[in-house]
Amino acid sequence: MDKKLPICATIKDGFKIGLVNFLSLIATAILYLLTIWIPYLNVGTTIAMSSLPAELAKGHVIKPTFIFEGRFRRNMGEFFILMTLMSGAIGIGFMFGIIPGFVIAIAWSFAAVLFVDKDLNAIECLRESNRLTYGNKARLFWAEFLVGLCLGIIISIIGALFSIGEIRALEIIGLIINCVIILFIVPALYGVEASIYRQLTTGKFLAEEEKIETPAAAVEPAAPKAPKAEKPAAKKPAAKKPAAKKPAAKK
Numbered sequence: 001m002d003k004k005l006p007i008c009a010t011i012k013d014g015f016k017i018g019l020v021n022f023l024s025l026i027a028t029a030i031l032y033l034l035t036i037w038i039p040y041l042n043v044g045t046t047i048a049m050s051s052l053p054a055e056l057a058k059g060h061v062i063k064p065t066f067i068f069e070g071r072f073r074r075n076m077g078e079f080f081i082l083m084t085l086m087s088g089a090i091g092i093g094f095m096f097g098i099i100p101g102f103v104i105a106i107a108w109s110f111a112a113v114l115f116v117d118k119d120l121n122a123i124e125c126l127r128e129s130n131r132l133t134y135g136n137k138a139r140l141f142w143a144e145f146l147v148g149l150c151l152g153i154i155i156s157i158i159g160a161l162f163s164i165g166e167i168r169a170l171e172i173i174g175l176i177i178n179c180v181i182i183l184f185i186v187p188a189l190y191g192v193e194a195s196i197y198r199q200l201t202t203g204k205f206l207a208e209e210e211k212i213e214t215p216a217a218a219v220e221p222a223a224p225k226a227p228k229a230e231k232p233a234a235k236k237p238a239a240k241k242p243a244a245k246k247p248a249a250k251k
Contacts, residue, residue: 005139010195011147017056018184018191025187027064028052035068044073047116054117056194057201072116082115082122106137110197132200140196147188155181 018025032049036042048067055062086108094101110132111125120128133140155178162174198204 005136005143005196005199007139007143007146010139010143010199011192014143014147014192014195015188016191017194018187018189021056021062021191022184022187024062024064025052025190026183028062028067029186031064032067040073041068043076043079044068044070047072047076047079047112050112051116052190053110053193053197054113056190057198075115078122079112079115082111082125085122085126086111102141103137106140107133109133109140110200113193113197136200143192143196144189147192148185151181151185151188 028049032045035045045067048069051072052062090101090105090108092101093104107130108126109129111129114120114125114128115122118125118128158174158177158181162170162177
């Protein structure tokens, strides 16, 4: 993609996507955490969680139970190969001064999404993810970093405000508020990833396609005008008959 990602617009679009799917994303995350310990099933649910940005980018309504669908376990072998290649290369990148590891991690950040969405093999996923993110790696990093940073700052401020005076009741209220804010992190991050993925693959924001053009108010066709009654043609004055000549009087 040659077009540069607008960071602020991407975050705004991502928050909209996250808020629309807020409850379903929270329920999906809870279901995933509750079943992560179940062998074999956890492979499919992990792959399903990787597909969330693609599903959100398409405007699909997320059903939390979709993570248990058997189709996600169909290519688990290829998924393990993909994860092995990614973790190995990123680990080697960190050995070369940390920065190469970050660059590779960002370049391949959508490989797992492409694996499910486009049904590509491991090598194709890595190559395509690198192609899509080329030229936008710094913007991808800042978009997601700023979301986490803003939420982290808000949590810190609330924690500090409600801990003043060490009043137990206030501390509990502050903790509850922070827990609610933390709940926003999952939808917000997935929403931003969905917005980025959509822009990288289609070049558009989700909101651009969801806009419904309101049709112009239907103008009732004017009732056909009644044909004007033709004025009767003016009658030409009848030609005057020549007056009959009176017979001359006899002498």
